[in-house]
Amino acid sequence: MRDTTTPLRIRAFVWAGAAVFIAAVVMVSAALVWNARKVALDDYEAQATRFVAGAEAALNRSLLAVDVLLASMDELLGLSGSMSEWVDPDLASQRLRSSARQNLMVRYVALLDANGKTIASSDAAGSALPLQLPPGFLASVLEQPVSTLMISPPVVSFATAERVLYFARHLRMADSSLVVAIAELPVGALSSVLVQGVDITGLQVTLERAGGLLLLSAPNREEAITPVLSPPLQEVAALGQAWKAPARLSGEPALVVYRPILYQDLRISASIPLRDALAGWRDQRNAIALTGLLFVAMIVAAGNLALRYLDRMSQARLAIAQSKATLDQALESMVSGFVLLDGEQRVVQWNSRFEEIFPWLRAVMAPMVPFRRVMEETARHHLPRASEEERMRWVELRLLKQNQHHEPHEQVLPNGRTIQITERPTPEGGLVITYHDVTALRRASAEIESLAFYDPLTNLPNRRLLMDRMQQVIAASVRSGQYGALLFLDLDHFKTLNDTMGHEVGDMLLRQVAERLKTCVRREDTVARLGGDEFVVMLHELSLHSEEAAAYARRVGEKILRTLNMPYSLAGLSHHSTPSIGATLMGGALQPSVDLLKQADIAMYQVKSQGRNALCFFDPQMQIAISVRAQLEGDLQAALAARQFALHYQPQFHLDGRIVGAEALIRWIHPERGLIAPSAFIGVAEESELIVPMGHWVLRTACEQLAAWENDARYRHVPLSVNVSARQFRQRDFVARVVEVLRETGARPHLLKLELTESLVLDNVDDTIAKMGLLKTKGVRFSVDDFGTGYSSLAYLTRLPLDQLKIDQSFVRNLGVRHTDDVIVQTIIGMARNLELDVIAEGVETAQQKALLADYGCQLFQGYLLGMPGPVSELEVLLQQAATQASAEGAAG
Numbered sequence: 001m002r003d004t005t006t007p008l009r010i011r012a013f014v015w016a017g018a019a020v021f022i023a024a025v026v027m028v029s030a031a032l033v034w035n036a037r038k039v040a041l042d043d044y045e046a047q048a049t050r051f052v053a054g055a056e057a058a059l060n061r062s063l064l065a066v067d068v069l070l071a072s073m074d075e076l077l078g079l080s081g082s083m084s085e086w087v088d089p090d091l092a093s094q095r096l097r098s099s100a101r102q103n104l105m106v107r108y109v110a111l112l113d114a115n116g117k118t119i120a121s122s123d124a125a126g127s128a129l130p131l132q133l134p135p136g137f138l139a140s141v142l143e144q145p146v147s148t149l150m151i152s153p154p155v156v157s158f159a160t161a162e163r164v165l166y167f168a169r170h171l172r173m174a175d176s177s178l179v180v181a182i183a184e185l186p187v188g189a190l191s192s193v194l195v196q197g198v199d200i201t202g203l204q205v206t207l208e209r210a211g212g213l214l215l216l217s218a219p220n221r222e223e224a225i226t227p228v229l230s231p232p233l234q235e236v237a238a239l240g241q242a243w244k245a246p247a248r249l250s251g252e253p254a255l256v257v258y259r260p261i262l263y264q265d266l267r268i269s270a271s272i273p274l275r276d277a278l279a280g281w282r283d284q285r286n287a288i289a290l291t292g293l294l295f296v297a298m299i300v301a302a303g304n305l306a307l308r309y310l311d312r313m314s315q316a317r318l319a320i321a322q323s324k325a326t327l328d329q330a331l332e333s334m335v336s337g338f339v340l341l342d343g344e345q346r347v348v349q350w351n352s353r354f355e356e357i358f359p360w361l362r363a364v365m366a367p368m369v370p371f372r373r374v375m376e377e378t379a380r381h382h383l384p385r386a387s388e389e390e391r392m393r394w395v396e397l398r399l400l401k402q403n404q405h406h407e408p409h410e411q412v413l414p415n416g417r418t419i420q421i422t423e424r425p426t427p428e429g430g431l432v433i434t435y436h437d438v439t440a441l442r443r444a445s446a447e448i449e450s451l452a453f454y455d456p457l458t459n460l461p462n463r464r465l466l467m468d469r470m471q472q473v474i475a476a477s478v479r480s481g482q483y484g485a486l487l488f489l490d491l492d493h494f495k496t497l498n499d500t501m502g503h504e505v506g507d508m509l510l511r512q513v514a515e516r517l518k519t520c521v522r523r524e525d526t527v528a529r530l531g532g533d534e535f536v537v538m539l540h541e542l543s544l545h546s547e548e549a550a551a552y553a554r555r556v557g558e559k560i561l562r563t564l565n566m567p568y569s570l571a572g573l574s575h576h577s578t579p580s581i582g583a584t585l586m587g588g589a590l591q592p593s594v595d596l597l598k599q600a601d602i603a604m605y606q607v608k609s610q611g612r613n614a615l616c617f618f619d620p621q622m623q624i625a626i627s628v629r630a631q632l633e634g635d636l637q638a639a640l641a642a643r644q645f646a647l648h649y650q651p652q653f654h655l656d657g658r659i660v661g662a663e664a665l666i667r668w669i670h671p672e673r674g675l676i677a678p679s680a681f682i683g684v685a686e687e688s689e690l691i692v693p694m695g696h697w698v699l700r701t702a703c704e705q706l707a708a709w710e711n712d713a714r715y716r717h718v719p720l721s722v723n724v725s726a727r728q729f730r731q732r733d734f735v736a737r738v739v740e741v742l743r744e745t746g747a748r749p750h751l752l753k754l755e756l757t758e759s760l761v762l763d764n765v766d767d768t769i770a771k772m773g774l775l776k777t778k779g780v781r782f783s784v785d786d787f788g789t790g791y792s793s794l795a796y797l798t799r800l801p802l803d804q805l806k807i808d809q810s811f812v813r814n815l816g817v818r819h820t821d822d823v824i825v826q827t828i829i830g831m832a833r834n835l836e837l838d839v840i841a842e843g844v845e846t847a848q849q850k851a852l853l854a855d856y857g858c859q860l861f862q863g864y865l866l867g868m869p870g871p872v873s874e875l876e877v878l879l880q881q882a883a884t885q886a887s888a889e890g891a892a893g
């Protein structure tokens with residue numbers, strides 16, 4: 001089935017139109033047919049009427065001729081003056097013959113007596129002519145009161161076997177007897193007279209009596225018995241003519257016209273069956289109908305074609321509507337705003353996203369609105385304070401750009417959103433403008449940039465951005481000759497704060513430091529965070545002169561020191577933090593940024609080593625020291641491999657003079673420089689990984705010494721203290737290695753005392769306690785070295801499995817000189833007593849110091865006063881002396 005898209009209303013209209021046309025065609029056809037029928041019938045009626053009139057005249061003439069022939073027989077034969085028996089048959093017959101020759105239709109004429117006997121005849125048989133008249137005919141002729149022509153019903157001729165009619169009239173003889181003049185006429189001859197050569201299709205002609213007795217007909221009816229047609233003509237066609245009457249011969253509906261003729265009650269009728277009368281008309285009707293049908297078919301076809309065309313139109317419209325709807329949908333689902341302009345720069349189409357982006361343009365947007373009007377409204381919104389002239393300039397510029405370059409460009413709206421605008425020309429000379437909201441994209445890029453170049457905690461530039469900016473500043477400084485400065489900051493004891501207060505608190509401090517640093521510098525300077533508690537401040541273009549630049553940098557550094565020294569409020573608690581600042585100048589030459597950073601870092605470490613919370617400028621000497629340090633590190637590594645280290649032992653004494661132990665102290669027996677004290681290299685070793693193998697070597701050597709003494713009663717009771725550095729202690733396998741050394745050397749664990757510095761113990765207390773606890777179970781003992789220099793709280797000390805506190809020699813040095821140190825020493829001794837720990841004072845150089853320490857309750861001493869560190873042999877001598885002295889005192893006692 002064909003898809004129809006034309007609306008029903010239009011289809012109905014088309015078909016109604018077609019129906020009207022068809023009706024008109026049908027009506028016209030019907031009228032034509034009707035008219036043709038009427039013409040045909042009228043024509044036939046006229047023909048029939050004409051024919052009947054003609055036939056009547058012809059028949060009247062023929063009958064009159066026969067009648068005259070019969071009537072003239074009286075005169076011809078002189079009958080009225082003679083008797084019937086006087087008539088000479090031969091003469092009469094001869095006369096009749098010559099008379100009958102005058103009428104071609106008559107076969108013969110005869111004279112009969114009242115009995116029907118032939119008196120004379122024109123026939124060759126003369127009076128011998130046999131005659132067989134229809135029954136009753138002779139009597140009816142003789143019965144006529146007045147001699148009138150009588151016509152018999154048709155009969156078959158006795159002589160010719162033809163159908164014939166007899167015409168007769170009686171003639172009165174002189175004796176008043178009646179004779180009958182009779183003429184025989186073949187029906188065919190009379191029929192010829194009737195038809196008169198007329199050629200009317202289907203014509204049926206009759207000559208009949210008023211009662212319906214058929215005398216002759218054309219076409220001829222060869223019937224033995226003369227038929228009586230019913231009903232009689234006057235009933236069929238009372239007015240002489242009738243339509244749709246039964247044809248006189250065939251009985252089918254026909255046009256029947258009749259006329260009476262002069263003789264007797266005879267009537268001539270002409271019947272033309274409608275079938276024949278309308279035969280021609282039927283062809284016409286068919287032609288008209290065919291033409292009508294053709295027209296109808298054409299109308300139907302035209303209707304169909306029209307509908308098909310309308311369907312196509314409708315489908316095309318639908319397709320256009322659908323594609324427009326699809327386009328609209330696509331436009332509406334676009335994430336970008338969209339405006340289509342025609343060649344005249346008028347708005348053709350736009351989407352709702354456009355209105356979302358520019359809500360103030362909603363009232364302006366309409367089809368065919370000039371885009372200039374849209375721009376004017378935009379200018380009004382964008383430049384609310386601008387003059388009308390300025391706005392017009394803006395609009396002109398915008399329209400000019402729009403038509404000139406079609407590169408995407410961005411516009412920041414008053415609401416802060418960033419819109420990317422792209423204009424593309426259309427083939428028709430118009431313009432497609434898309435508006436893409438790139439705000440999120442720009443924000444994301446900014447965020448990505450921020451993540452890549454900014455420290456997320458403080459929002460300060462990170463190392464990467466700092467290095468980048470440094471390169472720019474260095475390059476600019478080379479061009480301009482201006483000096484800048486780099487300040488490297490590290491917060492003192494930040495790690496302790498982090499460990500004791502938690503990372504959140506540490507982060508708070510870092511954020512506040514970042515904020516304060518920003519207040520100390522100019523807007524164009526850079527404050528960056530490298531990570532942890534390290535910050536860098538880059539000051540650029542300070543001066544063309546290095547001294548001036550350095551002075552300016554110092555002022556800024558001091559300002560930073562002051563600012564960062566101010567108390568902080570961290571989680572509701574007041575906190576004091578100090579920075580160590582290293583500074584270096586930038587400029588003059590194209591220096592690598594890494595080197596500059598390193599210089600500032602070195603200077604900062606200088607500050608750290610000098611007591612922190614200060615500013616120090618990098619000087620080349622520092623660089624030399626660093627190089628020396630690097631050299632030393634290499635040398636140490638080589639020395640370790642070359643076994644250039646040895647252990648010296650410093651004895652530890654009881655107040656009563658006994659040697660209660662010794663501290664193992666490493667010495668570097670340098671092949672060229674001789675004996676080198678650890679203060680010259682232990683720091684470098686501790687900063688590198690070298691301290692780990694070095695400390696392990698010390699531990700093993702000391703344990704081997706203990707094991708070596710094991711079989712000697714003079715020394716086997718002497719414990720040895722071994723220094724353990726932080727990096728060594730923090731090794732994951734530290735405990736395992738100590739246990740392994742003890743096992744491998746065979747040293748008794750309780751004779752091994754590990755000296756841990758106070759700062760080591762406090763750094764990651766949990767790990768310290770765990771490791772100490774494990775070794776404690778093996779019998780190893782512990783002493784806290786340099787006690788008093790840190791900030792040990794009683795709480796920590798109680799958690800540690802300690803055996804001894806070692807009072808730092810810095811306090812011992814000033815005993816009796818600086819009161820605070822006396823107080824500190826007394827406190828430490830009291831603390832040790834409370835915790836039931838041994839306490840030993842180191843660095844005891846004078847008897848006064850020893851006496852004061854003894855007064856304060858300290859019974860164990862180590863120092864140059866009592867014994868210098870020396871090779872094991874020296875210690876063994878001392879031990880032997882002490883043993884000898886003890887035994888002498890015992891003997892004396």
Ligand SMILES: Nc1nc2c(ncn2[C@@H]2O[C@H](COP(=O)(O)O[C@H]3[C@@H](O)[C@H](n4cnc5c(=O)[nH]c(N)nc54)O[C@@H]3COP(=O)(O)O)[C@@H](O)[C@H]2O)c(=O)[nH]1
Nearest residue numbers: 665666677678679682698723724725843844845863864869
């Ligand atoms: N991790 C390790 N550290 C070690 C090892 N050996 C030594 N050290 C540490 O090196 C620092 C310097 O040690 P050293 O030069 O050996 O000095 C020690 C003593 O000689 C010195 N001392 C002893 N008595 C006095 C004195 O009366 N006056 C004075 N001025 N100095 C004296 O003290 C140092 C011992 O100190 P301490 O260890 O704190 O007991 C030093 O810090 C050593 O710790 C090692 O093998 N591993």
